[in-house]
Amino acid sequence: MMHIDLSSVLRQTLSCELYSNLVTRPTGAAVRTQIEALIADGRERSLTVIDFSHVGMIDFSCADEVVAKLLLRYVSAEREDLAAYFLFRGVTDDHWDAIETVLERHGLALVLETDDGARIVGMVNDGERTCWEKVYELGRARASDLVLALGSLDDAARALDGLHRRRLLMRLDDGYIAVGGLGEAHG
Amino acid sequence: MTSVITVPPSLDDHTFEQVVEQLASVPRDAKLLIDARHTRWASPYGLTALLTLGQTREERASFAAPEAEDTASYWARTGFFKFAEELFDLRGVVPKARGGESSVLLEITQVAKSEDVHDVVGRIQQKAQQILSKELNIDAKATVGFAMTLSEICQNIIEHAGRGGFVAVQTYTYRKRLASRRVVVIAVCDAGFGFRQTLESAPGFVRSDRWDDAAALEAAVIRGVSRFRDPGRGQGLAGVRRYIGRWDGKVSVRSGTAKIAIVPSWDDDVPLTEKLAPFPGSQVQVTIPERVSGGPR
Numbered sequence: 001m002m003h004i005d006l007s008s009v010l011r012q013t014l015s016c017e018l019y020s021n022l023v024t025r026p027t028g029a030a031v032r033t034q035i036e037a038l039i040a041d042g043r044e045r046s047l048t049v050i051d052f053s054h055v056g057m058i059d060f061s062c063a064d065e066v067v068a069k070l071l072l073r074y075v076s077a078e079r080e081d082l083a084a085y086f087l088f089r090g091v092t093d094d095h096w097d098a099i100e101t102v103l104e105r106h107g108l109a110l111v112l113e114t115d116d117g118a119r120i121v122g123m124v125n126d127g128e129r130t131c132w133e134k135v136y137e138l139g140r141a142r143a144s145d146l147v148l149a150l151g152s153l154d155d156a157a158r159a160l161d162g163l164h165r166r167r168l169l170m171r172l173d174d175g176y177i178a179v180g181g182l183g184e185a186h187g
Numbered sequence: 188m189t190s191v192i193t194v195p196p197s198l199d200d201h202t203f204e205q206v207v208e209q210l211a212s213v214p215r216d217a218k219l220l221i222d223a224r225h226t227r228w229a230s231p232y233g234l235t236a237l238l239t240l241g242q243t244r245e246e247r248a249s250f251a252a253p254e255a256e257d258t259a260s261y262w263a264r265t266g267f268f269k270f271a272e273e274l275f276d277l278r279g280v281v282p283k284a285r286g287g288e289s290s291v292l293l294e295i296t297q298v299a300k301s302e303d304v305h306d307v308v309g310r311i312q313q314k315a316q317q318i319l320s321k322e323l324n325i326d327a328k329a330t331v332g333f334a335m336t337l338s339e340i341c342q343n344i345i346e347h348a349g350r351g352g353f354v355a356v357q358t359y360t361y362r363k364r365l366a367s368r369r370v371v372v373i374a375v376c377d378a379g380f381g382f383r384q385t386l387e388s389a390p391g392f393v394r395s396d397r398w399d400d401a402a403a404l405e406a407a408v409i410r411g412v413s414r415f416r417d418p419g420r421g422q423g424l425a426g427v428r429r430y431i432g433r434w435d436g437k438v439s440v441r442s443g444t445a446k447i448a449i450v451p452s453w454d455d456d457v458p459l460t461e462k463l464a465p466f467p468g469s470q471v472q473v474t475i476p477e478r479v480s481g482g483p484r
Contacts, residue, residue, distance in 0.1 A: 014305065019305045020309075021305065021312075023304055023308050023334075023338040024301040024305065024338065024342055024345070025342065026301045027301055027305070056312070057308075057312075057331045057334055059308075059335045059338040059342075060423050060425075060426040061338075061422070061423055064419035064422060065419075068419055069419065094328075097331070097335070097426075098335060101426060102419065105419060106418065106419065
């Protein structure tokens with residue numbers, strides 16, 4: 001798992017120690033480019049923690065570049081061996097307004113790491129949320145494990161596939177695990 | 188011959204129109220004297236708009252500073268003369284800025300590049316939190332939205348103006364409309380392309396039957412239309428509108444010959460004003476009033 005401290009990337013991008021706010025579209029684009037370069041340097045299938053802990057605030061334009069465009073690039077990727085997954089850490093109320101806005105604008109969702117574990121946020125329907133939460137709870141799941149929660153094997157398979165395409169679940173040979181649920185799955 | 192433009196005694200977003208009207212018949216390369224000798228008060232909008240007026244002149248204009256000592260001294264503390272001396276030939280007594288002005292949250296600052304926005308947001312955050320919570324009775328959490336609003340409006344200059352502009356943030360007491368409630372005001376003015384020209388530069392732009400400055404402002408401010416095809420664009424002003432709505436604030440945007448405003452119940456401005464005297468660029472003002480008990484949270 002790769003960990004990217006956004007405040008460090010920000011300081012490198014701006015070549016300035018003074019700024020801790022993710023503001024302006026050019027800054028966001030530069031930070032995203034840096035994140036993409038770091039991911040490209042890593043393993044082909046990757047899980048990356050995007051850490052907001054030391055970021056003061058983020059504005060809409062920067063959130064569009066750093067969060068929305070980053071997710072958009074990878075949710076549309078076809079090749080499983082190049083799949084990139086993201087877990088967002090340290091997101092507070094000071095960041096959420098801008099992030100929520102861009103997720104809504106683009107119909108995106110992401111996984112937030114919280115004190116209590118992880119949760120899915122953004123644009124998901126009830127079925128997707130139920131599916132993700134069940135997989136997270138189980139640690140590792142197949143469609144047959146979710147029939148009771150989702151109504152039928154087809155519905156469960158469809159929901160799992162959809163969440164995997166959105167890079168909110170990772171597909172393994174024997175089922176799916178939730179992004180943010182790796183600890184439980186490996187435990 | 189030198190044309191004389193008289194600055195009104197009280198200069199704000201409304202009375203600045205008197206300045207623009209006087210300018211309308213004066214060619215850009217004409218000799219000009221901006222006469223502010225009898226001006227006693229100016230809002231952040233008035234001061235930043237005067238500076239952008241200086242930017243529009245092909246022939247460097249003269250500027251007569253306010254004669255009232257306290258007014259000139261105040262303008263100095265806002266940082267006005269620091270930029271005015273670059274844009275005008277200053278006449279009269281121009282005091283040196285001594286000490287900070289407590290009502291000035293952000294002295295007049297030039298915004299020309301992305302780093303300037305970082306600087307503005309970084310400088311305002313701590314002071315804004317103090318002012319919003321202690322003077323305006325607004326939840327300290329609103330500070331982030333305030334900084335976001337400031338950031339998005341300043342970025343408008345960088346992305347669309349094609350040249351630098353000015354920003355200033357100040358608190359004062361609104362005696363006329365708000366029964367002496369405190370307000371915090373953001374003013375961001377530039378003399379760049381303006382909204383209509385910016386939207387006209389969009390790929391595949393098709394001029395509608397009714398296409399003018401007012402239509403361009405409606406498209407950009409109300410509908411979030413951007414010159415970019417990128418669907419992520421246009422969120423900044425939408426976010427500003429949401430923030431303004433949450434805190435019962437007002438935003439007005441003037442560009443070219445029109446002005447559009449999101450008007451709260453405490454103000455009597457009109458939502459759309461057309462056929463104003465032309466002025467380049469865009470001029471934005473955001474006003475957040477002190478919250479009274481029972482007001483929006």
